[in-house]
Amino acid sequence: MKYVLVSTYPKEGTQNIGDKLIEMSTADAIRSFDPTAEISTVWRAEDWATVKDTIADADHLIFACLAIRRNMHTIYPYLHHILGSGVPVSVIAAGTNLQIASPDMFKRGFTAADLDLLKRLSEAAEVFTTRGVLSQAFCDEQGYAGARFSGDVAFLDSRYDGWTFSRTERIERIAISDPHHGEVYVPVFRTLVTVLRKLFPQARIDCALHGVNPAIEAICSGIGVAVHPIYLEPETGLDIYEKYDLHAGFRVHGHVSALKRRIPSYLLEQDGRGADYGATLSRKITVPCYRAAQPAAEPRAVAVQAYQALIARLVRPTPRSVGPAKAKRFSAPSAAATFLGALIAQDAREGFSRFDGLEADIMSFNNRTRAAIKQVCAGRSTP
Known part of the structure; x- marks a missing residue:
């Protein structure tokens, strides 16, 4: 069987390693049911001319964690070509990034063209699963009858099957995963480091960069x-x-990577993706930390700020990597890191018993995902 994965992993740009994890987990799951599978990968935003022959030669095409976003024609510019190709398609662990502060978050930002394209894909898909309860709710709201909740395919890793969470009495090494929009989240990141150092003064604290992030590299230095x-x-x-x-940080796939290794993990929810995981896992181990636009300033205040910024650049140039303009347009609540610290402090006193039995959630996700991929392979594995 020839499978083609439509991946969200960008080899250039941000190089988000979480997207690569999704791609690899999906391919490994396919091989567990079809050991002789031929698996090719195409990037979601590649030129159609580059990928059309690969897709035409496929027996089955799988969207690995389909990114349900506004402007779907831009995110997946050749999706309409796929739907017209006649190649069988499936969607594994689709995920949303909803505008959760909006009362109409299941519609806000999506155009009629976006929803039409997604509906066509949902009707064409032989298997369609979602990775979070908010993503599933979106599909239910839109009437995608075939969509079924599974959990994130990135939790799959046979190395950790059967592992359980155990009581953690001493924290000596802490990983912080870096935030998206690092230039906006520098104050939150700094506060998180301060909180963790106070809680665990003997621990080593490192930052795991999941993608290109010059602002966070600068503050870490x-x-x-x-x-x-x-x-x-x-x-x-x-x-x-x-x-x-221990992991405490911003990346959902840092959270996933720690939890599937049965390591206590806490997530600062930066957006609808983080909110999806917070709503899906059965324990309170995430805290909202959403960025917001700065309120508009009075014209005189704007003029004063511009003058001050000019003087500051003349006296001490601001590193280009920090992105000061973007940081001024948005802010994120540093108090979220303090809130998270309170949660971690209490858990540390109790040996992180909050995580006892959480492996049941993870194994449930994995069983659902394996069942979905088995259905894909079984449906097309024989002539």
Whole structure:
């Protein structure tokens, strides 16, 4: 069988290692049911001319964690070609990034064209699963009758089947996963490091970079936090989490990578993706930390700020990597890191018993995902 995975992993740009994990987990799951499978991968936003022959030659095409976003024609510019190709398609662990502050979050930002394209895909898909309860709710709201909740395919890893969470009495090594929009989240990141250092003064604290993030690299250098650019090793970089006793950070796939290794993990929800995981897992181990637009300033205040910024640049140039303009347009609540610290402090007193039995959630996700991929393989594995 020839399978083609439509991947969200960008080899250039941000190089988000979490997207590579999704791709690899899906391919490994296929091979567990079809050991002789031929698996090719195409990037979601590639030129159609580049991928059309690969797709035409496929027996089955799988969207690995379909990114349900506004402007779907931009996110997946050749999706309409796929739907017209006649190649069988499936969707594994689709995920949303909803505008959760909006009362109409299941519709806000999506155009009629977006929803029509998604509906056509849902009707064409032989299997369609979602990775979170908010993503499933979106599909239910839109009437995608075939969509079924499974959990994130990235939890799949046979190395950890049967592992359980155990009481953690001493924290010696802590990993912080870096935030998206690092230039906006520098104050939150700094506060999180301060909180963790106060709670665990003897612990080593490192930052795992899941993608290109110059603003966070700069702040880590200034506050003495070692940086590990794990995105430079996309196939093995996430194994770094095996070295730590605790994860607290911003990346959903840092959260996933720690939890599936049965390491206590806490997530600061940056957006609808983080909110999806917070709503899906059965324990309170996430805290909202959403960025918001700064309120508009009075014209005189704007003029004063511009003058002050000019003087500051003349006296001490601001590093281009920090992105000061973007940081001024948005803010994120540093108090969220303090809130998270309170949660971690209480759990530390109790040996992190909050995580006792949480492996049941993970195995449930994995069983659902394996069943979905088995259905894909079984339906097309014989002539």
